[in-house]
Amino acid sequence: MGNEMRTTxxxxxxxxxxxQFVRSGLPVRALEGVSFSxxxxxxxxxxxxxxxxxxxxxxxxxxxxxxxxxxIFFAGRDITHLSQRALRPLRREMQLIFQDPYASLNPRMTVxxxxxxxxxxxxxxxxxARRERIAELLDLVGLAPEHARRYxxxxxxxxxxxxxxxxxxxxHPRLLIADEPVSALDVSIQAQVLNLLRTLQEKLGLTLLFxxxxxxxxxxxxxxxxxxxxxxxxxxxxxxxxxxxxxxxxTQALLSAIPYPDPxxxxxxxxxxxxxxxxxxxxxxxxxRFHTRCPLAFARxxxxxxxxxxxxxxxxxxxxxxxxxxxxAPLLPG
Amino acid sequence: MRLLPPNAxxxxxxxxxxxxxxxxxxxxxxxxIRGAKIAMIFQDPMTALNPVLSVGEQIAExxxxxxxxxxxxxxxxxxxxxxLVDIPxxxxxxxxxxxxxxxxxxxxxxxxxxxxxEPDVLIADEPTTALDVTIQAQILALMQExxxxxxxxxxxxxxxxxxxxxxxxxxxVMYGGAIVEYGRAEKIFSQPAMPYTHALLASLPxxxxxxxxxxxxxxxxxxxxxxxxxxxxxxxRCPQRFARCAQRPPLFDVxxxxxxxxxxxxxxxxx
Numbered sequence: 198m199g200n201e202m203r204t205t206x207x208x209x210x211x212x213x214x215x216x217q218f219v220r221s222g223l224p225v226r227a228l229e230g231v232s233f234s235x236x237x238x239x240x241x242x243x244x245x246x247x248x249x250x251x252x253x254x255x256x257x258x259x260x261x262x263x264x265x266x267x268x269i270f271f272a273g274r275d276i277t278h279l280s281q282r283a284l285r286p287l288r289r290e291m292q293l294i295f296q297d298p299y300a301s302l303n304p305r306m307t308v309x310x311x312x313x314x315x316x317x318x319x320x321x322x323x324x325x326a327r328r329e330r331i332a333e334l335l336d337l338v339g340l341a342p343e344h345a346r347r348y349x350x351x352x353x354x355x356x357x358x359x360x361x362x363x364x365x366x367x368x369h370p371r372l373l374i375a376d377e378p379v380s381a382l383d384v385s386i387q388a389q390v391l392n393l394l395r396t397l398q399e400k401l402g403l404t405l406l407f408x409x410x411x412x413x414x415x416x417x418x419x420x421x422x423x424x425x426x427x428x429x430x431x432x433x434x435x436x437x438x439x440x441x442x443x444x445x446x447x448t449q450a451l452l453s454a455i456p457y458p459d460p461x462x463x464x465x466x467x468x469x470x471x472x473x474x475x476x477x478x479x480x481x482x483x484x485x486r487f488h489t490r491c492p493l494a495f496a497r498x499x500x501x502x503x504x505x506x507x508x509x510x511x512x513x514x515x516x517x518x519x520x521x522x523x524x525x526a527p528l529l530p531g
Numbered sequence: 532m533r534l535l536p537p538n539a540x541x542x543x544x545x546x547x548x549x550x551x552x553x554x555x556x557x558x559x560x561x562x563x564i565r566g567a568k569i570a571m572i573f574q575d576p577m578t579a580l581n582p583v584l585s586v587g588e589q590i591a592e593x594x595x596x597x598x599x600x601x602x603x604x605x606x607x608x609x610x611x612x613x614x615l616v617d618i619p620x621x622x623x624x625x626x627x628x629x630x631x632x633x634x635x636x637x638x639x640x641x642x643x644x645x646x647x648x649e650p651d652v653l654i655a656d657e658p659t660t661a662l663d664v665t666i667q668a669q670i671l672a673l674m675q676e677x678x679x680x681x682x683x684x685x686x687x688x689x690x691x692x693x694x695x696x697x698x699x700x701x702x703x704v705m706y707g708g709a710i711v712e713y714g715r716a717e718k719i720f721s722q723p724a725m726p727y728t729h730a731l732l733a734s735l736p737x738x739x740x741x742x743x744x745x746x747x748x749x750x751x752x753x754x755x756x757x758x759x760x761x762x763x764x765x766x767x768r769c770p771q772r773f774a775r776c777a778q779r780p781p782l783f784d785v786x787x788x789x790x791x792x793x794x795x796x797x798x799x800x801x802x
Contacts, residue, residue, distance in 0.1 A: 385730070
């Protein structure tokens with residue numbers, strides 16, 4: 198992937214986006230100079246642990262949260278300072294799928310009303326065309342026409358997530374942002390929803406930002422993957438590059454922490470176990486934010502924040518990797 | 532643990548701890564067993580800890596009740612227990628309240644409390660589900676180390692098959708309120724006998740799986756316990772169901788202490 202796509206304009210681009218909140222009088226640095234692009238037709242997986250800023254990124258892209266500094270471009274246009282009114286037509290082009298299919302559907306509306314709402318708000322279809330579009334959407338996400346009359350509580354978690362997906366697709370968005378869309382679902386239902394998202398993405402040529410903490414899930418759906426730690430990007434690369442030859446020590450530790458569902462493989466496995474906790478965002482560590490837990494940290498890591506640099510097909514923010522000309526951090530057992 | 536809510540009770544069967552029938556114990560006798568012989572840790576350490584007592588006091592309380600330690604001895608032992616689970620600065624942190632700790636540290640506190648009386652059995656109910664993956668790795672390593680050190684039996688309840696593969700010797704697979712498969716972990720993962728286990732393993736996205744194919748799925752939904760099918764509980768979703776599945780299957784022995792609640796296993800059953 199990658200190179201031939203780079204010649205086109207990204208559908209979405211974040212440039213040096215920083216977000217600072219104030220919580221109980223203390224500044225919280227939620228995002229620190231985050232830059233990345235998503236190209237048309239690709240799925241960017243955004244991975245990180247809790248507090249890494251994944252959801253803040255989603256909210257910032259949709260301008261539900263205003264960035265403190267930096268710029269957001271959609272289809273080449275700077276949307277950072279657009280008025281709410283000017284944003285409205287753009288909201289139609291960027292749709293969000295939520296983590297919790299229980300909380301994101303109005304319990305007092307039928308599925309039909311839930312799916313009709315965005316069509317009415319955006320003035321898309323006449324009454325008769327709406328009915329047709331709703332039937333089409335239900336079919337697209339694997340629900341039956343008779344489901345239109347039912348209420349959210351009559352559905353299981355997996356089915357509710359299908360309704361959430363249908364609602365997001367109803368206005369023909371160009372960018373779909375899915376924030377932990379399967380983490381609230383049973384294992385046996387996760388696979389159904391993941392397959393659905395992948396099939397829809399291929400069928401409709403969607404561009405997808407897929408946010409999750411589960412690296413195995415992200416690998417299954419993404420063409421490119423970005424890893425975040427405490428509000429900053431550590432590493433961005435094409436899927437097979439990132440999983441096959443991770444460079445950043447945090448990416449390596451994250452991959453090494455995942456247990457394989459295979460006891461024979463698990464028995465002989467050596468893990469990188471990071472010491473310590475994820476630091477607080479109120480007082481993030483100086484320099485590289487990962488240095489307090491990094492087994493490779495040296496003096497420079499505590500004083501200087503590493504920039505995201507390009508090494509062949511990788512982007513990495515790590516002093517060790519930089520001083521070793523793009524060699525992978527030597528944490529993973531060979 | 533005999534901690535079922537009042538609207539639920541055991542209607543049959545036996546629960547034995549080292550040969551003793553727990554289901555016949557009085558509430559008073561159970562109180563001496565809980566925490567001392569069987570201890571439990573929970574998914575959400577925040578709700579399992581008392582928010583208005585320091586963590587040191589909470590651990591010391593267990594030791595005073597079960598071991599009859601004096602206040603000062605119990606406090607010293609509590610600090611030791613916190614040290615054992617690698618809480619940095621244990622003597623100082625013992626004075627802190629649960630909300631002062633991160634999720635991973637709280638789970639360590641809960642483990643320290645559960646292990647303070649060196650129980651014979653530790654029940655861990657989704658102990659790492661609420662934790663991030665790098666913290667999960669720490670907690671699982673800690674549980675394995677504690678088990679090796681104290682020689683206790685561990686019952687871990689989880690939906691995460693990766694966690695099972697990492698720390699379990701034997702596996703019980705449950706579906707619709709029943710044990711549907713039981714065996715050594717290697718057997719369960721390499722040769723699952725019950726179609727449910729097979730389908731569940733096939734539906735997992737794997738870090739080294741084939742990304743060019745869609746995941747295998749299980750049709751339908753898990754059954755509600757109030758509307759279980761009369762035959763095999765998995766039959767409505769099973770790709771291999773046949774006429775006999777309308778009757779409820781017993782657990783069949785498929786060899787090497789590997790049991791499967793499936794009529795397909797009837798032929799290989801030794802009995």
